[in-house]
Amino acid sequence: MKRELVIVIDFGGQYNQLVARRVRECNVYCEIYSYKTDLEKIKEMNPKGIILTGGPNSCYEADSPTYQKELFELGIPVLGLCYGAQLMMHVLGGKVERADVREYGKTEVLIDKTSSKIFTGVSEKAICWMSHFDYISEVAPEFEITAHTADCPTAAAECEARKLYAIQFHPEVLHTEQGKDMLSNFVLNVCGCAGDWRMDSFVEESIRQIREKVGSGKVLCALSGGVDSSVAAVLLSQAVGDQLTCVFVDHGLLRKNEGDEVEAVFGSEGNYDLNFVRVNAQQRFYDKLAGVEDPEAKRKIIGEEFIRVFEEEAKKIGAVDFLVQGTIYPDVVESGLGGESAVIKSHHNVGGLPDYVDFKEIIEPLRDLFKDEVRKAGLELGIPEYLVFRQPFPGPGLGVRIVGEVTAEKVRIVQDADAIYREEIANAKMDRSIGQYFAGLTNMRSVGVMGDERTYDYAVALRAVNTVDFMTAEAAEIPFEVLQKVMSRIINEVKGVNRVFYDLTSKPPGTIEFE
Ligand code: XMP
Numbered sequence: 001m002k003r004e005l006v007i008v009i010d011f012g013g014q015y016n017q018l019v020a021r022r023v024r025e026c027n028v029y030c031e032i033y034s035y036k037t038d039l040e041k042i043k044e045m046n047p048k049g050i051i052l053t054g055g056p057n058s059c060y061e062a063d064s065p066t067y068q069k070e071l072f073e074l075g076i077p078v079l080g081l082c083y084g085a086q087l088m089m090h091v092l093g094g095k096v097e098r099a100d101v102r103e104y105g106k107t108e109v110l111i112d113k114t115s116s117k118i119f120t121g122v123s124e125k126a127i128c129w130m131s132h133f134d135y136i137s138e139v140a141p142e143f144e145i146t147a148h149t150a151d152c153p154t155a156a157a158e159c160e161a162r163k164l165y166a167i168q169f170h171p172e173v174l175h176t177e178q179g180k181d182m183l184s185n186f187v188l189n190v191c192g193c194a195g196d197w198r199m200d201s202f203v204e205e206s207i208r209q210i211r212e213k214v215g216s217g218k219v220l221c222a223l224s225g226g227v228d229s230s231v232a233a234v235l236l237s238q239a240v241g242d243q244l245t246c247v248f249v250d251h252g253l254l255r256k257n258e259g260d261e262v263e264a265v266f267g268s269e270g271n272y273d274l275n276f277v278r279v280n281a282q283q284r285f286y287d288k289l290a291g292v293e294d295p296e297a298k299r300k301i302i303g304e305e306f307i308r309v310f311e312e313e314a315k316k317i318g319a320v321d322f323l324v325q326g327t328i329y330p331d332v333v334e335s336g337l338g339g340e341s342a343v344i345k346s347h348h349n350v351g352g353l354p355d356y357v358d359f360k361e362i363i364e365p366l367r368d369l370f371k372d373e374v375r376k377a378g379l380e381l382g383i384p385e386y387l388v389f390r391q392p393f394p395g396p397g398l399g400v401r402i403v404g405e406v407t408a409e410k411v412r413i414v415q416d417a418d419a420i421y422r423e424e425i426a427n428a429k430m431d432r433s434i435g436q437y438f439a440g441l442t443n444m445r446s447v448g449v450m451g452d453e454r455t456y457d458y459a460v461a462l463r464a465v466n467t468v469d470f471m472t473a474e475a476a477e478i479p480f481e482v483l484q485k486v487m488s489r490i491i492n493e494v495k496g497v498n499r500v501f502y503d504l505t506s507k508p509p510g511t512i513e514f515e
Contacts, residue, residue, distance in 0.1 A: 011055030052084025217321030252282025253397030
């Protein structure tokens, strides 16, 4: 696809993905690469602009991440942020030193050069997010200082003639009130991008590419009912129709009614041209899980059984040419294939080749998209909103929300409690604002009294967290009356429960799921 590209060179900063997202919000396509990426490769990509991210090191120390001077001599505009700004100065002959005090948090930045292309439309006194110990004590030759703060003489600098810009703060973080304007000024005004990267063109272009690649071949897709695999499946279906077969394994650990909902959308009564196979493997999974309490053992059993079921179905279908995976861009970055992130999750299987299905090639149609972009693509493709805005749901499903042994009875309890919880959160109009929320089942039973009878039943725990990236999370604040309503409905309507807890744990030290 011929499209304008801005690249983000990652020096290990925590906001690397955020920088790329903000650029894409300006309708400019953007990818992240490690600082170890060869200059030749960067030249080949012919980007319209380059952004250097922040990072935890000091650029003047010997082993710190760096980049060769030639990067700044390509004639391509470069914007350095925080560490990236310091590195630009360091490499080009300026001076970076350790400051006496760390500048951290929301800081008033005074713009000295209001005519700077980066600061077009930005207030002279701008609230910006600072996080640095080192500072630029001397700018490189040909550069001028364009902003400062009370503690920091160089909050921004530039060499307009060479299109090189350095910003000490973090425009990509929302606390920098006009940060998005600054990034948009860079990509549109300085780099001259047209800003025409849009979801409708992505969808159209992907469909064309998939058709070209697949030809008359057969395609197989494992559909989970989650956002990513649903959007991937619909994209494929629009491209190649019934050359696509989607296999949906119902492992009996889905949310209440979810299996039927997936079938209603994708099955023969649904809206799409594809072959849909639902495998009702509930009992198989319950049998395998009987007596197993250890969380990791449960995960492993569910994962392996899923593969076995899928393999059996794939055998029935016979050899296929392509296997679809719903890999998305953060999976690619977190698997260490883009940027400088450590390998966080190995289970994404990005570009990996499962050996249990007879196929020739993998198709990953969402590989370039962030989650919110996948959702936009989903809406563009006409997928129902309730599917597009589904919360994240773990592959092992309710298996990791039931503490201890999983049984059909416990699944019923947690499904019913969770459905009530979700209904009430939606009634309270909080369903789009909380990051992730669900009911889990503790392994605790306690004595209660219902009517005139003694009960000895389970305790349900309610979880609701706010999170930006799912790596850290905090308990969400839910009004007490909402919690009380959920509690009373669960205890009255769900047989087997006589106690409801609200889980206040943050991550770390907890995780979002119970196991
Ligand atoms: P934790 O529980 O690790 O969850 O704080 C972070 C995010 O990942 C989801 N999660 C999983 N997703 N397989 C998945 O596909 C899993 O085994 C798994 N465990 C947790 C979780 O729902 C949350 O969004």
